[in-house]
Amino acid sequence: MTNPLDGLAAALADGSVEIVDLTHTLDPDFPVIVLPPEFGQCARFRMEEVSAYDGRGPAWKWHNISMNEHTGTHFDAPIHWVSGRDVANGAVDEIDPSVFVGPVVVIDCSEGAARNDDFELTPEIIVAWEAEHGSIPADSWVLMRTDWSKRRGADYLNMADDGPHSPGPTPAAIEKLLARNIRGFGTETVGTDAGQGAHYVPPYPAHYLLHGAGKYGLQCLSNLDRLPPTGAMLIAPPLKIKGGTGSPLRVLALVPARTGSGENA
């Protein structure tokens, strides 16, 4: 009997499949979402030294850490949103682990997002993408590339007097993705929704519609410019937090290496 994983092991060993890290470093300075002041707030990452090869522990170094479930590069489970509160197996510890490994497609919105902080992913953009790359396969992750992950400091949340300004999907775009029966939707911004996503009907359509349909979210992703439009595999297992609504995680992509023949496909 042949083992189908032999091909993958060989491809990893000879470099024809590369691992791309889509994760930001967990760092107290990394921005977290800021809600209007009447709401509870998301805690940043914190790290406290317990010992460092010293009197508190002569042969070992370790830290206590704390954060919100939605701090840094993180996963959103269906129960994160009120629309998904009754989804079966909707907490991170209940989700079938097969969800955490699967195909991924990338819709490149980086040009539009460079021109317009409030750039919208629309059904028209999805249809144009499919005309070029084929239909979005069922049960795939769909990532919206904006190159927002290259922003630093205050430019990342991009707060103004009327709230944050960052790109995201329209309600109709999310409906289009749900019609393709996607697995989940991911972004480079602090949430799966646009900064001004409260003004759509329904408000925060990515959260409301995706989680209501039992789908998943990823946000604060990085390095999406290193992924092909199709043909990569995503590995994104959240921490197994009992009843957890989400979790920081390491997100990796398996990517076919570009050929050495000078072709930049």
Ligand code: MN
């Ligand atoms: Mn979240």
